[in-house]
Amino acid sequence: MKKIILSALLPVLLWGTTYDSTLLQIGAKVFPKIALMEKGTKERIQKTVHIVIVTVPSNRQTAQQLAEMIEYQYHGTLSNYSLTCSVVSAKEGLEIKNAHGFILLMEPDENILPLLLEYAHKNRILTFSFDPLMLQKGAAVSLYIGRSVKPYINLSILKEVPFTFEYAFLKLSQPY
Numbered sequence: 001m002k003k004i005i006l007s008a009l010l011p012v013l014l015w016g017t018t019y020d021s022t023l024l025q026i027g028a029k030v031f032p033k034i035a036l037m038e039k040g041t042k043e044r045i046q047k048t049v050h051i052v053i054v055t056v057p058s059n060r061q062t063a064q065q066l067a068e069m070i071e072y073q074y075h076g077t078l079s080n081y082s083l084t085c086s087v088v089s090a091k092e093g094l095e096i097k098n099a100h101g102f103i104l105l106m107e108p109d110e111n112i113l114p115l116l117l118e119y120a121h122k123n124r125i126l127t128f129s130f131d132p133l134m135l136q137k138g139a140a141v142s143l144y145i146g147r148s149v150k151p152y153i154n155l156s157i158l159k160e161v162p163f164t165f166e167y168a169f170l171k172l173s174q175p176y
Contacts, residue, residue, distance in 0.1 A: 019062050019105070023130055026149055027103065028069035031128045032078050034141055034151060035101040039164040040124055045100065048082040052125075054093040054116065055105040063087045063105045094119050101126045108133040121161050135176045144174060152176045 032051055035041050051070060055063035067085045074083050090112040093102060102120050104127060106113060117138040120127050129139040135154045140163060142152040151173045157163070165173075 019059075019066075019130060023143070023145060024062070024066050025069055026145065027128070027130060027143060028066060028073050030143065030149070030151065031101060031103055031141075032070060032074060032083060034128070034169065035126055036079055036081075037166045037169040038126060039166070041100050041126060041163075044098075044124070045081055046098075048084055049078050049101075050096075050099045051083070051085045051101045051103065052093060052096055052099045053085065053087045053103045053105060054090055055087060056090065056107070056110065059105040060087070066103065066105070090116050096125075099123075099125050101128055103128045104134060104139060105130075107131075108137050113137055121157065124161060124163070126163065127157075132176075142176075150174045 032049065035049060035051065053063045053067055064087055067087050070083070070085045076083055088096065090106065090110065093116055102116070102125050104113075104116075108131060114137070117127060121138070126141065127139040129135070129142045132142045132144065132152055135142050135152060138154070138157055140154050140157045140161075144150045144152055151169070153165070153170070153173045154176050158165070
């Protein structure tokens with residue numbers, strides 16, 4: 001019995017991160033709204049908010065599931081804007097133009113992550129993660145889920161880029 005359970009879990013342990021469905025649902029609801037709370041992002045939106053899920057091959061199915069959750073949650077409309085969501089590899093993410101948020105579904109030790117974060121910061125693209133360790137690497141926003149859901153914000157990145165959030169969001173958030 002132990003061998004069966006171990007063999008079932010081995011692929012997950014070796015090749016991909018598992019993301020809890022509840023966590024994905026919360027991210028699907030929260031991340032697009034946070035993108036709208038950033039002043040520069042709002043100014044750059046022409047007609048459509050473009051959220052990009054950047055993933056590695058082992059998390060591709062989860063990324064697709066998250067994209068479907070975002071579509072289900074917003075039905076293609078966020079506030080007064082159209083909303084699109086796409087799933088790309090990290091390498092493809094480096095070629096994306098006019099994105100308003102990158103949701104990073106990858107490990108903090110991915111080789112391409114520093115280059116991807118640099119690209120996002122240079123192009124004023126908000127970066128979101130489900131892993132607080134990504135804040136150490138340079139992501140702008142992560143989620144803490146305990147008794148309540150709290151966004152963690154990376155203050156050094158907010159100053160460096162600079163991102164300017166509405167006061168209500170900053171008051172709600174936990175600084176990192």
